[in-house]
Amino acid sequence: MSETASGGCQCGAVRFRGSKFGRASICHCRMCQKAFGGFFAALVTVHDLQWTRGAPRTFASSNKVQRGFCGDCGTPLSYDTGNGTIEIAVGAFDDPTIVPPAIQVNPTDKLGFFDGICSLPTRAAGADPEQEKFNASLVNYQHPDHDTAEWSPRGAH
Numbered sequence: 001m002s003e004t005a006s007g008g009c010q011c012g013a014v015r016f017r018g019s020k021f022g023r024a025s026i027c028h029c030r031m032c033q034k035a036f037g038g039f040f041a042a043l044v045t046v047h048d049l050q051w052t053r054g055a056p057r058t059f060a061s062s063n064k065v066q067r068g069f070c071g072d073c074g075t076p077l078s079y080d081t082g083n084g085t086i087e088i089a090v091g092a093f094d095d096p097t098i099v100p101p102a103i104q105v106n107p108t109d110k111l112g113f114f115d116g117i118c119s120l121p122t123r124a125a126g127a128d129p130e131q132e133k134f135n136a137s138l139v140n141y142q143h144p145d146h147d148t149a150e151w152s153p154r155g156a157h
């Protein structure tokens with residue numbers, strides 16, 4: 001795949017771009033669960049990665065892996081084993097559908113409820129008036145899903 005794609009963290013302090021992608025994966029390992037604060041990490045190798053605004057801070061989650069995240073807003077962004085290629089969080093892309101996951105890895109740590117998530121009941125949009133009121137009152141501080149010539153991150157304290 002060679003479509004140029006951009007992305008970045010929630011606050012917009014860190015942005016990236018690339019066009020040469022590997023096979024996107026979902027990793028169920030316990031370290032990815034913690035690093036993403038979620039049930040798994042979705043990652044894709046970007047062979048021609050450029051950081052186009054700012055740069056991630058890093059945390060060495062092991063002797064082999066540096067994990068990158070935005071130092072301002074905390075968005076998980078990257079996974080680097082130091083082998084010359086870096087993996088980027090699929091959800092951080094402006095359009096994550098460009099790099100859909102194609103395989104699951106490290107299933108040993110997969111959370112027991114994971115396979116049932118898609119069968120959970122869904123509250124229809126608009127079904128909760130209080131939630132609708134809350135949503136309508138929101139002022140969005142998140143960086144938009146496209147590159148911006150200038151951007152002042154908002155919402156940081």
Ligand SMILES: [Zn+2]
Binds near residue numbers: 073074
């Ligand atoms: Zn940020």
Ligand SMILES: [Zn+2]
Binds near residue numbers: 028031032033041106
């Ligand atoms: Zn993992």
